[in-house]
Amino acid sequence: MSKDPNYPYDRQKLRETLNQLEQVPGVSKPDSILTVDNIERRFGGLNAVDVNHLEVQRGAITALIGPNGAGKTTFFNLITGFDQPSNAPSLFGSGDAKWSFNGRDLGKTAAAKVARAGMVRTFQLTKALSRMTVLDNMLIGANNQPGENLFVGLIHPLWKQRENENIEKAKELLVRFKLDEKINDMAGDLSGGQKKLLEMARALMSDPAMIMLDEPMAGVNPALTQSLLGHIQNLRDEGTTVLFVEHDMHMVRHISDWVVVMAQGKLIAEGLPEDVMKSQAVVDAYLGAHHDRDLGDDAALTTGIMTSIANEAELEAGRNNS
């Protein structure tokens, strides 16, 4: 692992720092590894992502949560270069989308280059390379193999040593993720949970500065969940910043240091895990603003409530029109 002197290895201290922050969307962090400004993605009339400002603290496990369709995965795609923002700066027209990672401007960077810059992602639907062995899956994750150049690849001695080093490293990682017995199996033959583990292990082959996990727990059985949680916290402790999307609130509360909440493409809240889930904006986003009222019950539906709902709807319509 690359030993970064600025990396907050002491998690307690990091949490204290985060404790002092104001819990509002877009709050500035003391040491942000990823900074996003004005990033928008529209699909026709739908504004899937519209984030004004977001900073991700270096060394923190940051959870990105939100109801279905909040734009979390789209946001991931934009940041990692798998999709382009609708307001990307272009030849014609002036886009103002801008984001930087580790001090490097990333707008308009291809996905492969984003990964090489040290920001590696996994996918919601696991992308194991099915008809390749587990070991080959791991080796392809390494980013320092000169033999991946066509001409160097033809000459075995030029890449043999690095290959052996990478095989050692892959074996170590596979032992950690309890996949070492499957090393020569085809990745397609693994169970769903094992594929998740493999994908995570593969992403670590290049020692990324930041790893972005898209729903790492989806479809994983509870026993494996525990060990996955352990792996993610180990990652942090060893020097990798983690940003993950998750629906499992229990897990979010358990391991994250900071939580960012999205709804309908916008950031609606940010804060410590224990506080943010109680905030009114988050409860509203998940359950609707009137979740504790039975709108079907005529007796409960007083004129006062009706007017307030109507006013709210009007306000919202006005906001959308402007």
Place this chain on the structure above:
Amino acid sequence: MDFLTTLLQVAISPTTIAFALAAIGLNIHFGYTGLMNMGQAGFMLVGGYGFGISVAQGLGFWPALLISMLATTLFAILLGIPTLKLRGDYLAIVTISAAEIFRMIGKMAMLQNVTGGPTGLPGREFRTAFTGLSPLPDGQTTILGLTYLNNGIDDWWTRLAGGFLVILFIFITWLLIRSPWGRVLKGIREDEDAVRSLGKSAYSYKMQALIIGGIMGGFGGIFLSLPGSLHPDAMGRPTTFNLWIIVLLGGAATVFGPVLGALIFFITRILIITAANAFIPDSMLGAQQTEQFAWLLIGLALIFLVVFRPQGILGDKKELSFNV
């Protein structure tokens, strides 16, 4: 004995060699990278014209060969730029149309002086440059009952050089595929996005694979036209489809598959024709009909192959089966 000689004659014929060369290239496209190149015959034609026209216009063998390789590279880049960023099907559409367009251009009467137009470029215009390189003494040689000229039309030298190229291409394929470069290719075949998320530019790798396989196809085109003439219609859609049969038959994503496929493909054809001529009376199947009957059976065989042995003869079912 006579029959075995016929088989041997087919096995080492320049046509078989040419198809084997082009199939090795197609295997790099489809078997290892997952590129649906439906225009390998187009690459053959570009390579063939590149060589044939250069020599006919007065260039020597090596410059002509270089031009041929550059032409196939350019063809690959032109096809790759718009399509390799898109889903695989688009490459199939563009390659098959580009191959057809190129064939039509080659056939244009307007280009009679350059490409030979609809009659093609006669072999005598470009063969001598190749024959001149032969280290063999003039005369005839008989090996295992096969008699050919040492150097000339349909000669031993073509077979020798072609055989050497087949071995060379197999060796290159083997070198490439066991290298980390080849591993990235296979990764792209499995899941392009996964490979991109791991920091490899899938686009650039696909382009490299398309160029390498295309150049191999170009050599196939040269060998197909050396014994006779360079005729655009000899490298049309049927040629591409036969190459696909060969690759699938031998086993895609195997090093020796395309060569084995080419041998079996042509030998089976001659077997069917011989058997039909021997056992079916002429009143039922004429000589020309037997020819078509053989194609029909080969088509049927391909269907059975895809159903019962989708990985081909040498293929490993775990690694690749026909699931396009």
